[in-house]
Amino acid sequence: MCTSPSHTAADEPPFGGEFLLEDVLITMSRGPCYGRCPVYTVTITGTGLVTYSEGQLIGSPDDRNGQVSVKKVVSLLNTFIAERFWDARECYKTLPGVSVQEDGKTAAFVEAIESDHPTTILTLRIGRYEKRVSLSFGYPSWLGKLAKKVDRVAGTKKWVAKNF
Secondary structure: OOOOOOOOHHHOOOEOEOOOHHHEEEEEEEOOOOOOOOOEEEEEEOOOEEEEEEOOOOOOOOOEEEEOOHHHHHHHHHHHHHOOHHHOOOEEOEEEEEEEOOOOOOEEEEEEEOOOOOOEEEEEEEOOEEEEEEEOOOOOHHHHHHHHHHHHHHOHHHOOOOOO
């Protein structure tokens, strides 16, 4: 469910301040679709620990762990900040557009909803500050690229089943 609370500067970290890398958590969850889509959650800590959970059960004995360099985590974190992730809408599930009415003379603003797209949820936490963005349909391309970068940094390709 998407809601749109107002965003204020108090909701984001005080840029210019310091924080511990152990207080950073980047999480991405990929949800199901009507076809064949991998369903998983991957988490990257600020210290480089990667946890991959297949399906929707997090914390199972089947979780896979890895490690990436702090340099890669900081690069990913810098991408979140450079792309102004804190300013993104909370939810993208429609694509706004215009539709011509039957009379051919008037138009109306509409929002297309696509239900077969898997939902990807990106979450960035730095200390007590957290931003969560749900991507289903009609989201900006930079958010899709950011999700792909999370996959690349985490190395999820080695864990996602080969038939996806």
